[in-house]
Amino acid sequence: MTPLAPQYTRNAAAGAFDRRLLHRARGASVYIGVCAALGLAQTACVIAGAWLTASLVAGAFAGGQDLAALTPRLIGLAAVLAARALLASVQEAAANRAAAGVKSGLRRQALERLMRLPSGTRHTGETAQLLVRGIDALDAYFARYLPQLVLAALVPAGVLAVMFLAHPPAALVVALTLPLIPLFGVLIGRYTKARAERQWASTSALAHHFADLVAGLPTLKAFGRAGRQAGAIQVTTGEYRRRSMALLRVAFCSALVLELAASLSVAVVAVTVGVQLVEGGLAGQAGLQTALLVLILAPEAYLPLRGVGTHYHASAEGLAAAERVFAILAEPVEPGGDAAPHAGPAALPAAPHLPPPLRRAPTIMFRRTVFGYPGRDPLPEISLTVPAAQTTVLTARSGAGKSTLLAALLGFRRPVTGSIAFDGTDLSGLDPAAVRRSISWLPQRPVLIDGTVADNVRLAVPEDAPDAAVAKAIAAAHAPDARRRVAANGAGLSAGEAARVGLARALLRADLLDTPVLLLDEPTAHLDADTERAVLESLAPYREQRTVLIASHREAVRAIADREVAW
Template identity: 35%
Template sequence: MPVADEPRGGERAAGRWLLDQARQARPAMAATVGAGLADTVLVVLQALLIAWVIDQAVIRATPLAELWGALALLAAVFAARAGATWARAAAGARAAWVITAAVRRRLYRHIAALGPVRLQGHHSGAVASALVEQVEALEGYYAHYLPQMVLAVVAPLVFIALITGVDLLAGLLLLIAAPLVPLFMALVGMGAARLSRRQQQSLARISAHFLDRLRGLATLRIFRATDAAAEAVEGAAEEYRRRSLSVLRVAFLSSAALELIAAISIALVAIYVGFSLLGYLHFGPGPELGLFAGLFILLLAPEVFFPLRRLAQHYHDRAAAVGAAAEILELLEDPLPAADEPAPAAPGPVRRDPQTDLPVPDPRPLGFHRVTVAFPGAEAPALDGLELHIPAGQRVVISGPSGAGKSTLLHLAAGFLRPDTGRVTIGESAPAAGAVAWVGQRPWLFHGSVRENLQLADPGADDRRLRAALRHADLDGVIAALPEGLDTPLGEDAYGLSGGQASRLALARALLSGAPVLLLDEPTAGLDPDSRERVLAAVARLADGRRTVLMVAHDRDTHDWGDRHLVIEAGRCVEDRRA
C-alpha cells in the first residue's frame, strides 16, 4: 500500500472498529435512537397543533374558549419533547459509559498481557494517555454522533415526505437542498479526521514528554537543565495548542457553512410560501396553499435541517473518536504471545502456618528446555538453546556480564516473555501469575499506605498476617516506628523509605503472595553492606526450603549466598557451581 494511502486506510479501520464497539451497548443505543424518533413524531404533532390553532384563531375566528383543549395538548407535547430530550441524553450517556468502560477494560487487559518487556516499545506516558484521554475521546461519538447519524437520515426524510404531501414544490426544494449538508460534511471530514489524529498523537507525545521530565527532575537539576526542559515542555504544549486550534477551526468553519446552506434553503421555502399566500404565484400548487398548510410547511422546514445541523455539530466528536481509536488500535494490535503452553493448573487450597497465618507454599521445580530468545535487530540471540533445571526449593544465584541474558531468563520465568523455541515450566505448567513473585532492583511501591502496598499481594490479610510478614522481612520495627504504623502513607516509588527498607517491604509483599517461586533482580544493588546483609537474611527466611529462588546478582559477595551459582555468557550457561 502506498504511504499516502496509509492514513486513509487507518481511518477506515478505526471507523470500522468504532462501529464494532457499538454492539456492546445495543439496548442503550436503541433507546437513544428511539427517544430521538419519538421527538420526531412530537415535532410533527407540535407543528400541526400550532398551525391549526393559528388558522382557527385568525382565519376562522374561533373563540379562545374553544381552543383551550388544543392549547393544553400543545403544552403536553412541549413537556413530552422535554422528556424525550432528557431520555435521549441519558440513554446516550449510558451507551457511551458502557462502551468506554469495556474498551478501557480490554485495553488494560491487553497491556497487562503484553507485560513490561513487550511494552518497552511504547512510552508509559503514551500508554497512560491511551487509557485515559483517548478512551474518553470516544464518549461523544457514542453519546451523540452515532445516534444522530441515524436520526439525520430518518427525520429529514419523514419531514420532507410530509411537506411534499402538502405541497410538492416546497418538498422538492427541500429535497434538493438537504443532501448538500452531508455532502459538505463528507468533504470537510476528510481533513478533520487527519487533523484530529495528529492532535491525539500530539497529546500522547506531550504526556510522555512531561512524564519523562518529571521522573528525571533530579537529574535535570544536577545538570542545570531545568530551564531547557521547561522550554521543551512549553514547546510540546504549544504544538498541542496549535493542533487543537486547527481541529476547532475546521469545526467552526464547517458549522458556519452548513448554517448558511440551511438558512438559504429555509429562506427559499419561506419566500415560496409567502408569495403563494399573498397570491403572487400562479403556478403549481401555490394558488391553493392556505394558512394552515403554509404554517405547517414553515414550521417543519427548519426541522428538516435541524438533525443535519446537529450531526454537523457532533462531527468533531467523530473526528476525535477516529483519531483516538487509531492510537488505541496501535496498542491493541501489538500481538500477544502465542498461548501454546498448557494452561496452568488451578491453585489448590492455601496452607497456612498456624502461628503466623502466613501462606506455606509447596516449592516447585523450574525448567528451561532448550530455550532460545532473539530480539528484533539484535546480532545474536539473548538466550541460545539454554537447558537448565532447578530443583524445587533450591536457591540459585545467576551472574554474568551485561547483555548476557540474565534478565531475559528472569522475564521468561515470570511469564513476561515467551521463548522463540523451547519451553519454560514451573512444575508441569507454563509460568503464570500466582506461581511467581518478583522483587526488582528498584521494587515498585505504589502511592498509598504501607498496608495498601502489602495487601496488593493478599487483599484479605489482617494486621496479624501483615505484621508477621514484616517480621520475616526484618522490617516490623521500622514500620512500628513510623507515625501511623501500617497506615503511614508512602510516596510513589517508595518515597519515605530507604532502598534497603523498600526491598524488604517488597519481600514481605512477596511472602504474602504465597508464590512458590521467587525471582529477584539484583535486590542488593546500591545497598550498603548492612542493608545488603539484612535483605539477604530476609530472602533466606522467605525461602527456607519452601520456595525456589532465582536471583540475579553482580555483587561478588552475593555469589556464594545460594545453593548454586550459575554464570551466563552470550545466552549460554558457561559455569554451574554448587555450594
C-alpha cells in the same frame, strides 16, 4: 468543540455508526431503542407544533378567530412545547446512563486485555491518557451524536411526508436538497483525515512528554535542567495548539458550509411558497395555514442533519480513542496469558483459579541462549545449568544480562536464539501462567503502589493474605513497619527499604504459594553489612528445597551460594 480524529472520514462515510462500540457496550442496544422511541415522539412533536402554530396564526389573522376559539390550540401548543422539553431531559438522562455504562465497560475490557499483553510494550502516559480522557470523550458520541443520528433518520422523513401532503413542490425542493448536507459532510470528512491523524499524534506526543517530564522532574531540577524543559513544552504545546486550531478552522468552515446549504434550500422553499401566496395560488385561511406549515417545517427537515455534522466533530475524539481501545482488544495475548501475570510486582490480583505450579524444585537450563533488544547488539550467548534445590548466584558484569535472564524465566523476555528449559521441558512448551505460579521474584526495581507497606506486600498473591503471613514476610525481609505509608513509586521509602518491601513480597509468595523457584535480583543492593547479614540469614529457610537464582556482586551473597556463575 474538540479536535477531530483519524477515523472521522471512515466513520463519516459509514454513517459513523460504530457497530463494534455498540456491540461491546452492554445496554447500548437498549439505549438505541430508547433513542428511536424518543426520536419518534420528537418527530411527532415537531410536526404537531408546526401544524398548531400555522393553524393559530392563520386562524387569528386570516380567519378572524377570537381568543376563545384559539384557546384549545394554544393549550395544545403549550403541551407540545412542554413535551419536547420533557423528551429532551429524558434523552439526556438516558444518554448519561448509557455513556457511563459503555465507558466503564470499555475501560474494564481494555485493562483486562492490557494485563494479558506482553509487559513493557506501551507507554504509560499514552495509555493513561487513552483510558481516562480518551474514553471520557465518548460522552459526546453517546449523549449528543447518537440521538442526533436517530433524529436525522426520523425527523426529515416525517417532515417530508407531511410536506408532500401539504405542498408537493416545496417538498420536492427539500427532497432534492437534503442529500447535499450528508454529501458535504463526507467531503469535508475526507479533507480533514490527514489533519486529524496528525492532531491525534500530537495529542499522544504531548501526553507522552508530560508523563516523562513529571516522572523525571526531581532529576531535572537536581541538574538545573528543569527550566530548559519550559522551552521543550512550549514547542510541543505550540504544535498541539497549531494543529488544534487548524482542525477547529475546518470544523467551523464545515458548519458554515452546511448552514449555507440548508439556508439556501429553505430560501428556495420560501420563494416557491411566497410566489404562490402573492399570485393567489394559496388563498384564504387554508392557503395561509399551508404556507406557514411548509415554511415552519422546511428548516426542521435540515436541522437534525446539520446537528449530526456538528456533534460528529465533538464526538470524533471519543471515537478515535475507542478505535485505539479496539486495537488493544484485538492484540494477541501472550501464549497462555489467560491469567494475569501475577508474578510482576505491580500486577493486580489475578483470578483465584490458578494453574498448578511445577511439582518440585526444577533444574533450569539455558542452552546457547541469546537475548536481544531492538536496536541493540545481541547480549552474550549463555549456556548455563541451574541445579535443582540449590542456590546459584549470577555475578556476570553489569549489563551482561542477569536481569534479562531472570525476566526470561517469567516469560517477560524471549530469547532470540537458543532455549530455556525447566527439568528438560522447553519453556515454550510450558503454560506461562503455571511457570509464573511456581516463581517468587524480586525484581531489581520493585514497583510500589500508593498504600501501606502491608498493602504492597499483599500484592504478592492473588488472594487476600492473612495478617500473620504478611507480618512474617516483613520480618524475614527486615522491611519497614507494615503500617508505614508508601506513596506511588515508593516515595517515602529509602531505596534499601523499598528493596526490602519487594523482598517481603517475594517471601510472602514463597510462603503462601510454596513456589519451588526463587529469583532475587540484587536483594541486598542498598543494605549496610549488618542488615545484609540479617536478611541473608532470614533467607536460609526459604532457600531449602528451592531452586534459587540470585543476581548479585556482593561478597556476603556470594558466600551463601552453592554455585557462582559469570559470563
